[in-house]
Amino acid sequence: MNCNDVQQLLSEYLDGNLPTQQREAVLAHIAQCQTCNAELRKYQALLVQTTRLPKAITPSRDLWNGIANRIDQTEQMQHSNIIHRESKTFWRNRVLAIAATVLVMVGTFWIATRSSVDAWNVASLSGSISVGSSQVTSEGKLRVGEVLQTDATSRARVEVGLIGHVDVEPNSRLRLIDASLTDHRLTLDRGTIQATIWAPPRLFFVETPSALAVDLGCAYTLHVDSAGSSTLEVTSGWVALEFGGRESIVPAGNVCATRPGFGPGTPHREDASGTFKHALTTYDFEGGGADALHTVLANSRNMDSITLWHLLFRETGEQRAAVYDRLAELVPAPEGVTREGTLSGDREMIKAWQKHLNLGVKPWWKFWQM
Numbered sequence: 001m002n003c004n005d006v007q008q009l010l011s012e013y014l015d016g017n018l019p020t021q022q023r024e025a026v027l028a029h030i031a032q033c034q035t036c037n038a039e040l041r042k043y044q045a046l047l048v049q050t051t052r053l054p055k056a057i058t059p060s061r062d063l064w065n066g067i068a069n070r071i072d073q074t075e076q077m078q079h080s081n082i083i084h085r086e087s088k089t090f091w092r093n094r095v096l097a098i099a100a101t102v103l104v105m106v107g108t109f110w111i112a113t114r115s116s117v118d119a120w121n122v123a124s125l126s127g128s129i130s131v132g133s134s135q136v137t138s139e140g141k142l143r144v145g146e147v148l149q150t151d152a153t154s155r156a157r158v159e160v161g162l163i164g165h166v167d168v169e170p171n172s173r174l175r176l177i178d179a180s181l182t183d184h185r186l187t188l189d190r191g192t193i194q195a196t197i198w199a200p201p202r203l204f205f206v207e208t209p210s211a212l213a214v215d216l217g218c219a220y221t222l223h224v225d226s227a228g229s230s231t232l233e234v235t236s237g238w239v240a241l242e243f244g245g246r247e248s249i250v251p252a253g254n255v256c257a258t259r260p261g262f263g264p265g266t267p268h269r270e271d272a273s274g275t276f277k278h279a280l281t282t283y284d285f286e287g288g289g290a291d292a293l294h295t296v297l298a299n300s301r302n303m304d305s306i307t308l309w310h311l312l313f314r315e316t317g318e319q320r321a322a323v324y325d326r327l328a329e330l331v332p333a334p335e336g337v338t339r340e341g342t343l344s345g346d347r348e349m350i351k352a353w354q355k356h357l358n359l360g361v362k363p364w365w366k367f368w369q370m
């Protein structure tokens with residue numbers, strides 16, 4: 001299937017109307033073609049924005065009174081130039097109001113015809129998987145509220161609505177919480193999933209016992225152990241981990257642990273030294289405090305700046321200054337940025353650092369924010 005074929009099928013793909021074989025061909029193409037991937041994201045962003053439009057525009061009483069007054073005035077002073085201008089404004093406003101109403105009606109219709117995705121497709125990759133009260137050996141559906149479970153030898157692929165898929169490894173248990181267009185949400189009670197998502201950020205969420213994983217456009221592996229602790233490994237893009245007001249942003253090439261009661265720890269590179277990783281675990285979850293922090297700083301490399309960047313915002317006072325000094329030693333500060341400014345939270349300087357550390361916003365996020 002070439003780009004032309006795929007782009008002609010995108011609308012039908014989003015309708016959920018394509019037969020399995022064609023849907024899979026589109027998915028396979030999108031997974032390796034940046035152009036078509038970007039095109040699909042545009043459609044999805046538009047779709048999501050449409051769902052966020054107000055359901056209806058109800059003009060206030062004042063507006064109607066204002067219009068009535070203006071009509072009166074227009075009739076009384078039809079030959080006045082000033083009123084002529086006002087009358088033009090009135091008609092322009094009226095046309096705009098009608099246009100807005102039509103947009104909402106079209107949007108609502110568009111959503112109504114596309115919101116039929118209330119269950120996700122499930123396929124067995126090996127063995128038999130339990131979905132709700134039935135066993136699936138080839139293909140099935142996972143409905144909102146249902147639990148999917150793999151045993152010691154079975155694996156499954158779950159299609160995340162129309163925005164990606166999740167591969168479920170053996171001995172895993174998850175539940176589908178929400179399958180709407182703006183909230184694709186699973187809980188992972190235990191086991192391992194590999195998620196691949198090609199949608200604008202913040203449309204796919206996985207709740208674990210110790211943190212919420214928020215997709216920011218990415219591929220990642222998430223493992224939850226029997227104690228409810230989890231490990232996240234990001235292979236492309238970005239993932240945010242959130243719990244109780246604490247947040248970690250994990251870019252590709254980094255891992256992050258979470259623990260019940262603590263939430264997310266500090267993200268770090270997989271290839272960091274053993275001493276560094278051990279000290280970070282102590283710092284995050286075992287009350288390691290200043291000693292552990294100093295061991296982390298002493299053992300950090302310039303590629304560990306993501307870790308230091310998080311620590312900067314978790315610390316205050318002297319410790320914060322110590323983190324800054326180590327960071328600036330490993331990565332010279334960007335132009336125009338001062339130690340004092342950064343430590344006191346100057347927004348422009350923080351932004352300059354983020355850009356400098358390559359922690360900025362991906363170009364296509366801008367489309368999303370328009």
Ligand SMILES: [Zn+2]
Pocket residue numbers: 002003004006029033034035036037
């Ligand atoms: Zn293509």
